[in-house]
Amino acid sequence: MTFWPTDADPGHLEQTLARLSPRWTTWTLLTLQRHDHLRISELGDALPWISGTSLSQQMPRLQHHGLVDRAGRGQYQLTDAARQLGPVYEALTSWEHTHFPTHQPTAEAERIETAIARLRPRDTTTVLHFLAQHPRASFTELQQRIGRPGSAYARLQRMQTDALLTRTGHGRYELTETGAALGPVYEALNTWSPGLATAPAPMHIAAPVVQETVSARATAALRRTTTAVQGLFSHAPAPESAVPAAWTAASRPLHTQ
Structure with missing residues:
Protein backbone atom coordinates (compact mmCIF):
# COMPACT_ATOMS: atom_id res chain seq x y z
CA MET A 1 0.00 0.00 0.00
CA THR A 2 1.80 3.09 -1.25
CA PHE A 3 3.16 5.41 1.44
CA TRP A 4 1.05 3.87 4.24
CA PRO A 5 3.15 4.36 7.41
CA THR A 6 2.75 0.85 8.82
CA ASP A 7 5.20 1.61 11.63
CA ALA A 8 3.15 4.58 12.87
CA ASP A 9 1.19 4.45 16.12
CA PRO A 10 -2.51 4.75 15.17
CA GLY A 11 -3.32 6.14 18.61
CA HIS A 12 -0.82 8.96 18.08
CA LEU A 13 -2.27 9.63 14.62
CA GLU A 14 -5.74 9.92 16.16
CA GLN A 15 -4.40 12.44 18.69
CA THR A 16 -2.87 14.41 15.83
CA LEU A 17 -6.18 14.49 13.97
CA ALA A 18 -7.88 15.59 17.20
CA ARG A 19 -5.66 18.69 17.26
CA LEU A 20 -6.72 19.65 13.74
CA SER A 21 -10.36 18.60 13.78
CA PRO A 22 -12.35 21.17 15.81
CA ARG A 23 -14.62 23.16 13.51
CA TRP A 24 -13.03 26.28 11.98
CA THR A 25 -9.47 25.25 12.89
CA THR A 26 -8.34 25.12 9.25
CA TRP A 27 -10.06 28.39 8.40
CA THR A 28 -8.40 30.14 11.32
CA LEU A 29 -4.90 28.79 10.64
CA LEU A 30 -5.03 29.62 6.93
CA THR A 31 -6.28 33.13 7.69
CA LEU A 32 -3.47 33.72 10.19
CA GLN A 33 -0.97 32.41 7.65
CA ARG A 34 -2.09 34.99 5.12
CA HIS A 35 -2.18 37.90 7.55
CA ASP A 36 0.71 36.91 9.87
CA HIS A 37 -0.63 38.63 13.02
CA LEU A 38 -4.30 39.24 13.86
CA ARG A 39 -6.42 40.18 16.85
CA ILE A 40 -9.64 38.26 17.48
CA SER A 41 -11.68 41.20 16.17
CA GLU A 42 -9.62 41.19 12.96
CA LEU A 43 -10.10 37.44 12.60
CA GLY A 44 -13.82 38.05 12.97
CA ASP A 45 -13.71 40.58 10.12
CA ALA A 46 -11.86 38.09 7.89
CA LEU A 47 -14.16 35.18 8.84
CA PRO A 48 -17.58 36.81 9.38
CA TRP A 49 -19.48 33.52 9.37
CA ILE A 50 -17.80 32.52 12.67
CA SER A 51 -19.37 34.09 15.75
CA GLY A 52 -17.27 36.15 18.13
CA THR A 53 -18.09 33.67 20.89
CA SER A 54 -16.77 30.76 18.84
CA LEU A 55 -13.54 32.60 18.04
CA SER A 56 -13.02 33.59 21.67
CA GLN A 57 -13.31 29.93 22.65
CA GLN A 58 -11.24 28.66 19.76
CA MET A 59 -8.07 30.72 20.23
CA PRO A 60 -7.22 29.34 23.72
CA ARG A 61 -7.86 25.85 22.32
CA LEU A 62 -5.45 26.42 19.45
CA GLN A 63 -2.87 27.72 21.92
CA HIS A 64 -3.44 24.66 24.09
CA HIS A 65 -2.77 22.42 21.07
CA GLY A 66 0.42 24.24 20.12
CA LEU A 67 -0.91 25.75 16.88
CA VAL A 68 -1.00 29.48 17.70
CA ASP A 69 0.89 31.84 19.99
CA ARG A 70 -0.34 35.08 21.48
CA ALA A 71 1.98 37.86 20.44
CA GLY A 72 2.08 41.42 21.76
CA ARG A 73 -0.95 43.71 21.84
CA GLY A 74 -3.43 40.84 21.90
CA GLN A 75 -2.45 39.53 18.47
CA TYR A 76 -2.22 35.89 17.47
CA GLY A 86 1.40 22.44 4.29
CA PRO A 87 2.06 18.79 3.31
CA VAL A 88 -0.78 17.59 5.57
CA TYR A 89 -3.30 20.01 4.10
CA GLU A 90 -2.14 19.33 0.55
CA ALA A 91 -2.53 15.55 1.05
CA LEU A 92 -6.03 16.01 2.52
CA THR A 93 -7.04 18.34 -0.32
CA SER A 94 -5.82 15.90 -2.97
CA TRP A 95 -7.62 12.96 -1.34
CA GLU A 96 -10.91 14.84 -0.91
CA HIS A 97 -10.88 16.22 -4.48
CA THR A 98 -10.09 12.82 -6.00
CA HIS A 99 -12.55 10.66 -4.08
CA PHE A 100 -15.36 13.07 -3.22
CA PRO A 101 -15.64 15.38 -6.25
CA THR A 102 -18.29 18.08 -6.30
CA HIS A 103 -19.49 20.51 -8.94
CA GLN A 104 -20.29 23.13 -6.32
CA PRO A 105 -17.53 25.73 -5.82
CA THR A 106 -16.13 25.12 -2.34
CA ALA A 107 -13.22 26.81 -0.61
CA GLU A 108 -10.16 24.65 0.02
CA ALA A 109 -10.36 25.22 3.77
CA GLU A 110 -13.88 23.79 3.74
CA ARG A 111 -12.76 20.73 1.75
CA ILE A 112 -9.91 20.14 4.21
CA GLU A 113 -12.24 20.35 7.20
CA THR A 114 -14.66 17.94 5.52
CA ALA A 115 -11.83 15.46 4.88
CA ILE A 116 -10.66 15.68 8.49
CA ALA A 117 -14.25 15.17 9.68
CA ARG A 118 -14.35 11.83 7.82
CA LEU A 119 -11.22 10.62 9.63
CA ARG A 120 -11.68 12.13 13.08
CA PRO A 121 -14.28 9.79 14.68
CA ARG A 122 -12.83 7.59 17.36
CA ASP A 123 -11.16 4.34 16.22
CA THR A 124 -11.33 5.19 12.51
CA THR A 125 -7.56 5.42 12.14
CA THR A 126 -7.04 2.32 14.28
CA VAL A 127 -9.33 0.24 12.05
CA LEU A 128 -7.95 1.60 8.77
CA HIS A 129 -4.38 1.09 9.96
CA PHE A 130 -5.14 -2.54 10.84
CA LEU A 131 -6.80 -3.20 7.48
CA ALA A 132 -3.83 -1.67 5.68
CA GLN A 133 -1.68 -4.43 7.16
CA HIS A 134 -4.33 -7.19 7.13
CA PRO A 135 -6.23 -6.74 3.83
CA ARG A 136 -9.25 -8.77 4.99
CA ALA A 137 -10.37 -8.91 8.60
CA SER A 138 -13.37 -10.36 10.39
CA PHE A 139 -15.78 -8.38 12.54
CA THR A 140 -14.32 -10.05 15.63
CA GLU A 141 -10.78 -8.96 14.71
CA LEU A 142 -11.87 -5.36 14.19
CA GLN A 143 -14.00 -5.40 17.32
CA GLN A 144 -10.89 -6.36 19.28
CA ARG A 145 -9.07 -3.35 17.83
CA ILE A 146 -11.92 -1.04 18.80
CA GLY A 147 -12.17 -2.56 22.29
CA ARG A 148 -15.77 -1.47 22.90
CA PRO A 149 -18.06 -4.32 21.80
CA GLY A 150 -21.24 -2.27 22.04
CA SER A 151 -20.05 0.38 19.61
CA ALA A 152 -18.05 -1.66 17.08
CA TYR A 153 -20.89 -2.31 14.65
CA ALA A 154 -22.02 1.33 14.56
CA ARG A 155 -18.45 2.55 14.02
CA LEU A 156 -17.86 0.12 11.16
CA GLN A 157 -21.20 1.11 9.62
CA ARG A 158 -20.18 4.76 9.68
CA MET A 159 -16.87 3.94 7.97
CA GLN A 160 -18.80 2.06 5.30
CA THR A 161 -21.09 5.07 4.83
CA ASP A 162 -17.99 7.25 4.38
CA ALA A 163 -16.72 4.77 1.74
CA LEU A 164 -13.56 4.00 3.74
CA LEU A 165 -14.13 0.26 4.01
CA THR A 166 -16.52 -2.36 2.66
CA ARG A 167 -17.89 -5.70 3.81
CA THR A 168 -17.29 -8.64 1.49
CA GLY A 169 -19.66 -11.51 0.81
CA HIS A 170 -17.82 -13.65 3.35
CA GLY A 171 -18.51 -11.30 6.23
CA ARG A 172 -15.03 -9.84 6.21
CA TYR A 173 -13.99 -6.21 5.90
CA GLU A 174 -11.47 -4.62 3.58
CA LEU A 175 -10.38 -1.13 2.58
CA THR A 176 -12.11 0.50 -0.35
CA GLU A 177 -10.08 2.29 -3.01
CA THR A 178 -10.89 5.51 -1.14
CA GLY A 179 -9.66 4.09 2.17
CA ALA A 180 -6.51 2.62 0.63
CA ALA A 181 -5.71 5.99 -0.95
CA LEU A 182 -5.30 7.52 2.53
CA GLY A 183 -1.69 6.33 2.68
CA PRO A 184 -0.19 9.72 1.69
CA VAL A 185 -2.49 11.50 4.17
CA TYR A 186 -1.34 9.36 7.08
CA GLU A 187 2.26 9.58 5.94
CA ALA A 188 2.03 13.39 6.01
CA LEU A 189 0.36 13.31 9.45
CA ASN A 190 2.99 10.92 10.78
CA THR A 191 5.82 13.12 9.49
CA TRP A 192 4.30 16.30 10.91
CA SER A 193 3.13 15.03 14.31
CA PRO A 194 6.54 14.13 15.86
CA GLY A 195 7.26 17.86 15.97
CA LEU A 196 4.47 18.27 18.52
CA ALA A 197 4.65 17.48 22.19
CA THR A 198 2.55 14.71 23.69
CA ALA A 199 -1.14 15.60 23.53
CA PRO A 200 -2.05 17.85 26.48
CA ALA A 201 -4.84 17.06 28.88
CA PRO A 202 -8.37 17.71 27.56
CA MET A 203 -9.45 21.31 27.73
CA HIS A 204 -13.02 21.98 28.83
CA ILE A 205 -14.59 25.07 27.29
CA ALA A 206 -18.21 26.00 27.80
CA ALA A 207 -20.48 25.83 24.76
CA PRO A 208 -21.81 29.10 23.32
CA VAL A 209 -24.95 30.34 25.01
CA VAL A 210 -26.45 31.86 21.86
CA GLN A 211 -27.67 29.50 19.12
CA GLU A 212 -26.34 30.70 15.77
CA THR A 213 -28.54 30.83 12.69
CA VAL A 214 -27.52 30.14 9.12
CA SER A 215 -28.28 32.22 6.06
CA ALA A 216 -27.99 31.31 2.39
CA ARG A 217 -25.80 34.35 1.78
CA ALA A 218 -23.38 33.43 4.58
CA THR A 219 -23.20 29.83 3.38
CA ALA A 220 -22.43 30.96 -0.17
CA ALA A 221 -19.80 33.37 1.11
CA LEU A 222 -18.13 30.63 3.12
CA ARG A 223 -18.04 28.26 0.17
CA ARG A 224 -16.67 30.76 -2.33
CA THR A 225 -14.31 32.81 -0.22
CA THR A 226 -10.69 32.95 -1.38
CA THR A 227 -9.30 32.89 2.14
CA ALA A 228 -7.84 29.45 1.40
CA VAL A 229 -5.87 29.71 -1.80
CA GLN A 230 -3.82 27.21 -3.74
CA GLY A 231 -0.30 26.67 -2.49
CA LEU A 232 -1.36 26.20 1.13
CA PHE A 233 1.33 27.50 3.49
CA SER A 234 3.76 27.71 0.57
CA HIS A 235 4.19 31.49 0.31
CA ALA A 236 4.81 34.46 2.54
CA PRO A 237 1.78 36.06 4.19
CA ALA A 238 0.16 38.80 2.14
CA PRO A 239 -2.45 41.40 3.12
CA GLU A 240 -6.00 40.52 2.15
CA SER A 241 -8.94 42.87 1.73
CA ALA A 242 -11.82 42.65 4.15
CA VAL A 243 -14.76 40.41 3.35
CA PRO A 244 -17.81 42.38 2.07
CA ALA A 245 -20.14 43.45 4.83
CA ALA A 246 -23.02 41.62 3.12
CA TRP A 247 -21.38 38.34 4.13
CA THR A 248 -21.30 39.11 7.82
CA ALA A 249 -24.60 37.45 8.70
CA ALA A 250 -24.14 34.96 11.55
CA SER A 251 -23.76 31.37 10.50
CA ARG A 252 -23.25 27.97 12.06
CA PRO A 253 -21.05 25.10 10.92
CA LEU A 254 -22.17 23.31 7.75
CA HIS A 255 -21.38 20.04 9.55
CA THR A 256 -20.63 19.21 13.13
CA GLN A 257 -17.50 17.54 14.34
Whole structure:
Protein backbone atom coordinates (compact mmCIF):
# COMPACT_ATOMS: atom_id res chain seq x y z
CA MET A 1 0.00 0.00 0.00
CA THR A 2 1.80 3.09 -1.25
CA PHE A 3 3.16 5.41 1.44
CA TRP A 4 1.05 3.87 4.24
CA PRO A 5 3.15 4.36 7.41
CA THR A 6 2.75 0.85 8.82
CA ASP A 7 5.20 1.61 11.63
CA ALA A 8 3.15 4.58 12.87
CA ASP A 9 1.19 4.45 16.12
CA PRO A 10 -2.51 4.75 15.17
CA GLY A 11 -3.32 6.14 18.61
CA HIS A 12 -0.82 8.96 18.08
CA LEU A 13 -2.27 9.63 14.62
CA GLU A 14 -5.74 9.92 16.16
CA GLN A 15 -4.40 12.44 18.69
CA THR A 16 -2.87 14.41 15.83
CA LEU A 17 -6.18 14.49 13.97
CA ALA A 18 -7.88 15.59 17.20
CA ARG A 19 -5.66 18.69 17.26
CA LEU A 20 -6.72 19.65 13.74
CA SER A 21 -10.36 18.60 13.78
CA PRO A 22 -12.35 21.17 15.81
CA ARG A 23 -14.62 23.16 13.51
CA TRP A 24 -13.03 26.28 11.98
CA THR A 25 -9.47 25.25 12.89
CA THR A 26 -8.34 25.12 9.25
CA TRP A 27 -10.06 28.39 8.40
CA THR A 28 -8.40 30.14 11.32
CA LEU A 29 -4.90 28.79 10.64
CA LEU A 30 -5.03 29.62 6.93
CA THR A 31 -6.28 33.13 7.69
CA LEU A 32 -3.47 33.72 10.19
CA GLN A 33 -0.97 32.41 7.65
CA ARG A 34 -2.09 34.99 5.12
CA HIS A 35 -2.18 37.90 7.55
CA ASP A 36 0.71 36.91 9.87
CA HIS A 37 -0.63 38.63 13.02
CA LEU A 38 -4.30 39.24 13.86
CA ARG A 39 -6.42 40.18 16.85
CA ILE A 40 -9.64 38.26 17.48
CA SER A 41 -11.68 41.20 16.17
CA GLU A 42 -9.62 41.19 12.96
CA LEU A 43 -10.10 37.44 12.60
CA GLY A 44 -13.82 38.05 12.97
CA ASP A 45 -13.71 40.58 10.12
CA ALA A 46 -11.86 38.09 7.89
CA LEU A 47 -14.16 35.18 8.84
CA PRO A 48 -17.58 36.81 9.38
CA TRP A 49 -19.48 33.52 9.37
CA ILE A 50 -17.80 32.52 12.67
CA SER A 51 -19.37 34.09 15.75
CA GLY A 52 -17.27 36.15 18.13
CA THR A 53 -18.09 33.67 20.89
CA SER A 54 -16.77 30.76 18.84
CA LEU A 55 -13.54 32.60 18.04
CA SER A 56 -13.02 33.59 21.67
CA GLN A 57 -13.31 29.93 22.65
CA GLN A 58 -11.24 28.66 19.76
CA MET A 59 -8.07 30.72 20.23
CA PRO A 60 -7.22 29.34 23.72
CA ARG A 61 -7.86 25.85 22.32
CA LEU A 62 -5.45 26.42 19.45
CA GLN A 63 -2.87 27.72 21.92
CA HIS A 64 -3.44 24.66 24.09
CA HIS A 65 -2.77 22.42 21.07
CA GLY A 66 0.42 24.24 20.12
CA LEU A 67 -0.91 25.75 16.88
CA VAL A 68 -1.00 29.48 17.70
CA ASP A 69 0.89 31.84 19.99
CA ARG A 70 -0.34 35.08 21.48
CA ALA A 71 1.98 37.86 20.44
CA GLY A 72 2.08 41.42 21.76
CA ARG A 73 -0.95 43.71 21.84
CA GLY A 74 -3.43 40.84 21.90
CA GLN A 75 -2.45 39.53 18.47
CA TYR A 76 -2.22 35.89 17.47
CA GLN A 77 0.26 34.20 15.16
CA LEU A 78 1.03 30.66 13.97
CA THR A 79 3.53 28.51 15.81
CA ASP A 80 6.39 26.84 13.94
CA ALA A 81 4.44 23.56 14.06
CA ALA A 82 1.41 25.13 12.41
CA ARG A 83 3.58 26.67 9.69
CA GLN A 84 4.70 23.17 8.74
CA LEU A 85 1.16 21.91 8.06
CA GLY A 86 1.40 22.44 4.29
CA PRO A 87 2.06 18.79 3.31
CA VAL A 88 -0.78 17.59 5.57
CA TYR A 89 -3.30 20.01 4.10
CA GLU A 90 -2.14 19.33 0.55
CA ALA A 91 -2.53 15.55 1.05
CA LEU A 92 -6.03 16.01 2.52
CA THR A 93 -7.04 18.34 -0.32
CA SER A 94 -5.82 15.90 -2.97
CA TRP A 95 -7.62 12.96 -1.34
CA GLU A 96 -10.91 14.84 -0.91
CA HIS A 97 -10.88 16.22 -4.48
CA THR A 98 -10.09 12.82 -6.00
CA HIS A 99 -12.55 10.66 -4.08
CA PHE A 100 -15.36 13.07 -3.22
CA PRO A 101 -15.64 15.38 -6.25
CA THR A 102 -18.29 18.08 -6.30
CA HIS A 103 -19.49 20.51 -8.94
CA GLN A 104 -20.29 23.13 -6.32
CA PRO A 105 -17.53 25.73 -5.82
CA THR A 106 -16.13 25.12 -2.34
CA ALA A 107 -13.22 26.81 -0.61
CA GLU A 108 -10.16 24.65 0.02
CA ALA A 109 -10.36 25.22 3.77
CA GLU A 110 -13.88 23.79 3.74
CA ARG A 111 -12.76 20.73 1.75
CA ILE A 112 -9.91 20.14 4.21
CA GLU A 113 -12.24 20.35 7.20
CA THR A 114 -14.66 17.94 5.52
CA ALA A 115 -11.83 15.46 4.88
CA ILE A 116 -10.66 15.68 8.49
CA ALA A 117 -14.25 15.17 9.68
CA ARG A 118 -14.35 11.83 7.82
CA LEU A 119 -11.22 10.62 9.63
CA ARG A 120 -11.68 12.13 13.08
CA PRO A 121 -14.28 9.79 14.68
CA ARG A 122 -12.83 7.59 17.36
CA ASP A 123 -11.16 4.34 16.22
CA THR A 124 -11.33 5.19 12.51
CA THR A 125 -7.56 5.42 12.14
CA THR A 126 -7.04 2.32 14.28
CA VAL A 127 -9.33 0.24 12.05
CA LEU A 128 -7.95 1.60 8.77
CA HIS A 129 -4.38 1.09 9.96
CA PHE A 130 -5.14 -2.54 10.84
CA LEU A 131 -6.80 -3.20 7.48
CA ALA A 132 -3.83 -1.67 5.68
CA GLN A 133 -1.68 -4.43 7.16
CA HIS A 134 -4.33 -7.19 7.13
CA PRO A 135 -6.23 -6.74 3.83
CA ARG A 136 -9.25 -8.77 4.99
CA ALA A 137 -10.37 -8.91 8.60
CA SER A 138 -13.37 -10.36 10.39
CA PHE A 139 -15.78 -8.38 12.54
CA THR A 140 -14.32 -10.05 15.63
CA GLU A 141 -10.78 -8.96 14.71
CA LEU A 142 -11.87 -5.36 14.19
CA GLN A 143 -14.00 -5.40 17.32
CA GLN A 144 -10.89 -6.36 19.28
CA ARG A 145 -9.07 -3.35 17.83
CA ILE A 146 -11.92 -1.04 18.80
CA GLY A 147 -12.17 -2.56 22.29
CA ARG A 148 -15.77 -1.47 22.90
CA PRO A 149 -18.06 -4.32 21.80
CA GLY A 150 -21.24 -2.27 22.04
CA SER A 151 -20.05 0.38 19.61
CA ALA A 152 -18.05 -1.66 17.08
CA TYR A 153 -20.89 -2.31 14.65
CA ALA A 154 -22.02 1.33 14.56
CA ARG A 155 -18.45 2.55 14.02
CA LEU A 156 -17.86 0.12 11.16
CA GLN A 157 -21.20 1.11 9.62
CA ARG A 158 -20.18 4.76 9.68
CA MET A 159 -16.87 3.94 7.97
CA GLN A 160 -18.80 2.06 5.30
CA THR A 161 -21.09 5.07 4.83
CA ASP A 162 -17.99 7.25 4.38
CA ALA A 163 -16.72 4.77 1.74
CA LEU A 164 -13.56 4.00 3.74
CA LEU A 165 -14.13 0.26 4.01
CA THR A 166 -16.52 -2.36 2.66
CA ARG A 167 -17.89 -5.70 3.81
CA THR A 168 -17.29 -8.64 1.49
CA GLY A 169 -19.66 -11.51 0.81
CA HIS A 170 -17.82 -13.65 3.35
CA GLY A 171 -18.51 -11.30 6.23
CA ARG A 172 -15.03 -9.84 6.21
CA TYR A 173 -13.99 -6.21 5.90
CA GLU A 174 -11.47 -4.62 3.58
CA LEU A 175 -10.38 -1.13 2.58
CA THR A 176 -12.11 0.50 -0.35
CA GLU A 177 -10.08 2.29 -3.01
CA THR A 178 -10.89 5.51 -1.14
CA GLY A 179 -9.66 4.09 2.17
CA ALA A 180 -6.51 2.62 0.63
CA ALA A 181 -5.71 5.99 -0.95
CA LEU A 182 -5.30 7.52 2.53
CA GLY A 183 -1.69 6.33 2.68
CA PRO A 184 -0.19 9.72 1.69
CA VAL A 185 -2.49 11.50 4.17
CA TYR A 186 -1.34 9.36 7.08
CA GLU A 187 2.26 9.58 5.94
CA ALA A 188 2.03 13.39 6.01
CA LEU A 189 0.36 13.31 9.45
CA ASN A 190 2.99 10.92 10.78
CA THR A 191 5.82 13.12 9.49
CA TRP A 192 4.30 16.30 10.91
CA SER A 193 3.13 15.03 14.31
CA PRO A 194 6.54 14.13 15.86
CA GLY A 195 7.26 17.86 15.97
CA LEU A 196 4.47 18.27 18.52
CA ALA A 197 4.65 17.48 22.19
CA THR A 198 2.55 14.71 23.69
CA ALA A 199 -1.14 15.60 23.53
CA PRO A 200 -2.05 17.85 26.48
CA ALA A 201 -4.84 17.06 28.88
CA PRO A 202 -8.37 17.71 27.56
CA MET A 203 -9.45 21.31 27.73
CA HIS A 204 -13.02 21.98 28.83
CA ILE A 205 -14.59 25.07 27.29
CA ALA A 206 -18.21 26.00 27.80
CA ALA A 207 -20.48 25.83 24.76
CA PRO A 208 -21.81 29.10 23.32
CA VAL A 209 -24.95 30.34 25.01
CA VAL A 210 -26.45 31.86 21.86
CA GLN A 211 -27.67 29.50 19.12
CA GLU A 212 -26.34 30.70 15.77
CA THR A 213 -28.54 30.83 12.69
CA VAL A 214 -27.52 30.14 9.12
CA SER A 215 -28.28 32.22 6.06
CA ALA A 216 -27.99 31.31 2.39
CA ARG A 217 -25.80 34.35 1.78
CA ALA A 218 -23.38 33.43 4.58
CA THR A 219 -23.20 29.83 3.38
CA ALA A 220 -22.43 30.96 -0.17
CA ALA A 221 -19.80 33.37 1.11
CA LEU A 222 -18.13 30.63 3.12
CA ARG A 223 -18.04 28.26 0.17
CA ARG A 224 -16.67 30.76 -2.33
CA THR A 225 -14.31 32.81 -0.22
CA THR A 226 -10.69 32.95 -1.38
CA THR A 227 -9.30 32.89 2.14
CA ALA A 228 -7.84 29.45 1.40
CA VAL A 229 -5.87 29.71 -1.80
CA GLN A 230 -3.82 27.21 -3.74
CA GLY A 231 -0.30 26.67 -2.49
CA LEU A 232 -1.36 26.20 1.13
CA PHE A 233 1.33 27.50 3.49
CA SER A 234 3.76 27.71 0.57
CA HIS A 235 4.19 31.49 0.31
CA ALA A 236 4.81 34.46 2.54
CA PRO A 237 1.78 36.06 4.19
CA ALA A 238 0.16 38.80 2.14
CA PRO A 239 -2.45 41.40 3.12
CA GLU A 240 -6.00 40.52 2.15
CA SER A 241 -8.94 42.87 1.73
CA ALA A 242 -11.82 42.65 4.15
CA VAL A 243 -14.76 40.41 3.35
CA PRO A 244 -17.81 42.38 2.07
CA ALA A 245 -20.14 43.45 4.83
CA ALA A 246 -23.02 41.62 3.12
CA TRP A 247 -21.38 38.34 4.13
CA THR A 248 -21.30 39.11 7.82
CA ALA A 249 -24.60 37.45 8.70
CA ALA A 250 -24.14 34.96 11.55
CA SER A 251 -23.76 31.37 10.50
CA ARG A 252 -23.25 27.97 12.06
CA PRO A 253 -21.05 25.10 10.92
CA LEU A 254 -22.17 23.31 7.75
CA HIS A 255 -21.38 20.04 9.55
CA THR A 256 -20.63 19.21 13.13
CA GLN A 257 -17.50 17.54 14.34
